[in-house]
Amino acid sequence: MKRETILNVENLNVTFQTYAGEVKAIRDVNFTLEKGETLAIVGESGSGKSVTTRTLMGLNAKNANLSGRIQYKGKDLSQLSESEWVNIRGNEIAMIFQDPMTSLDPTMSIGMQIAEPIILHEKISKAEALERALDLMKKVGIPNAEEHIKDYPHQWSGGMRQRAVIAIALAANPEILIADEPTTALDVTIQAQILSLMKDIQQQTDSSIIFITHDLGVVAGMADRVAVMYAGKIVEVGTVEEVFYNPQHPYTWGLLNSMPTTETESGSLESIPGTPPDLLNPPVGDAFAARNTFALDIDFEEQPPMFQVSDSHFAATWLLDERAPEITPPAAILKRWEKWNSKKEKR
Amino acid sequence: MSEDRKKLVEVKNVSLTFNAGKKNEVKAIDNVSFDIYEGEVFGLVGESGSGKTTVGRTILKLYDFDDGDITFAGQSLSNISGKDLKEFRKSAQMIFQDPQASLNGRMKIRDIVAEGLDIHKLTSSKEERDERVQHLLDLVGLNKDHLTRYPHEFSGGQRQRIGIARALAVKPKFIIADEPISALDVSIQAQVVNLMQKLQHEQGLTYLFIAHDLSMVKYISDRIGVMHWGKMLEIGTSDDVYNDPIHPYTKSLLSAIPEPDPDFEKNRIHVDYDPSMEQDGQERQMREITPGHFVLSTEEEAAIYRSERG
Secondary structure, X not given: OOOOEEEXXXXXXXXXXXXXXXXXXXXXXXXXXXXXXXXXXXXXXXOOHHHHHHHHOOOOOOOEEEEEEEEEOOEEHHHOOHHHHHXXXXXXXXXXXXXXXXXXXXXXXXXHHHHHHHHHHHOOOHHHHHHXXXXXXXXXXXXXXXXXOOOOHHHOOHHHHHHHHHHHHHOOOOOEEEEEOOOOOOOHHHHHHHHHHHHHHHHHHOOEEEEEEOOHHHHHHHOOEEEEEEOXXXXXXXXXXXXXXXXXXXXXXXXXXXXXXXXXXXXXXXXXXXXXXXXXXXXXXXXXXXXXXXXXXXXXXXXXXXXXXXXXXXXXXXXXXXXXXXXXXXXXHHHHHHHHHHHHHHO | OOOOOOEEEXXXXXXXXXOOOXXXXXXXXXXXXXXXXXXXXXXXXXXXXOOHHHHHHHHOOOOOOOEEEEEEOOEEOOOOOHHHHHHHHHHEEEEOOOOOOOOOOOOOHHHHHHHHHHHXXXXXXXXXXXXXXXXXXXXXXXXXXXXXXXXXXXXXXHHHHHHXXXXXXXXXXXXXXEOOOOOOOHHHHHHHHHHXXXXXXXXXXXXXXXXXXXXHXXXXXXXXXXXXXOEEEEEEEHHHHHHOOOOHHHHHHHHOOOOOOHHHHHOOOOOOOOHHHHHOOOOOEEEEEEOOEEEXXXXXXXXXXXXXXX
């Protein structure tokens, strides 16, 4: 089922001018977001996933330079002025932040914080806005919302605060929700509640979600499509099934293998050696080559293009080139491939 | 669990109340008992506020407990002081969660790692000290170029390696690792866990591994204890606890672990937990349901648990 494309990011580059030199945080990133889908962006710190989202919100620091296009409803967001951003930010594209303690204002009642974007974007009275805030609090599952609308953030638990943060993001009925590690600060049982809340809301409102996380377990449950980022580039993108059962990039293999599942046997955990590259001077070839046990000579010389695996699945690794030698991926990845093949046969 | 294995740490009916007698009284640890055998990894899991970190700190005598007793290698810790306490601090070390906050930013790596050596006067000359520090850095996969650098020059994973080297400096028998990997990136987490496992085998260490990342705890631990609201609810081998969880809370906790497998996630059934069963006023104690697998329960509940398992 082909859905309407709502956001189209083309050749996005973001660099930061610093005293040490130019940091190339995002390098030639392309992706699309369709209406009603959840796109997960996975990567480690420094991979550029958070800069991507901040760019989509127009929240980059002053020393950032942007090039490329961000198409949204016929507009190019990369060209907007700050006053034009005000109409988009929070209204059309809203963000759910990671840490509910620091993203809420400790001196303002929670009800008022939820009502604030409504007042700002819809020019309605405070009383009406607070009425809407109450509905939103009920919608995100805050018990006895009437009694708690005047509460302050410190009176609430982490999970409840994160619900408030979600309510704020939902306040102006945004088309796109960007969730930046929304459950990383929460306990697993609370995480499960928040994730199922986000799924319910998406079904009701048909909004699109960009979900930023490093937790592949959360991705497996939430995403329709997955983009894996490394050193400022997308190295693999595909449907959740393609990325988890038919992964092609050695970095994706490494990520999947370095996270134990409850079935991983002792002593069999494989780690990715080394550390991510310095984006002041990104390596010439494939940025992952230095940590890649499957690296070919070409990986150190030339950046691999995006090779097409299927209509929806792309990976930037020279291993997919027809001249590349046959290699055997790690056993745990072969197991995933087997599952993929047996699924294909069933279809 | 063979009975002939030596117990290194015995925690017996320990309770600890913060702000006792005041309005904001908190029962952080409530009658908790468990043993850690020599050479094993004991995993302690629970959510924030469950008391797992407090238990770790209490074992290290960073807090004084109110009731019960803790023994380390047969010696009671309740009245330990002076020379004995210093000796104990040498055998039991800690690896902290945040390697950024737990390393002194104004000290060089050489001095951070050697601090324990200096305090316990374990080396007699500067050469010996340097040699020992270098050996420790080797062990954790850092090299001697790093000796004269400061903590801010390192990545998170490297800093955690420095924290591990510092803990190993005094040749401890027992290490408490409190969320040692939760501040690290996924690809680095596996490196640190593998390093900890390697060191455990090489040096015959015993670990208390405290974490909320249940799959990692399952991976590294021989036995696991599950805590909630200051109480220990279930103890067993990691296979028993994961494959056959008995306490409703453990079941709920396990059902919430995200797995990197989309099919599994689609079919996930999340089990809710009703904590009111812990507050019904009934007297509960740890009872053995299957060999080596203990659950906090009443006599009747234990009978039901046992009958469910044949």
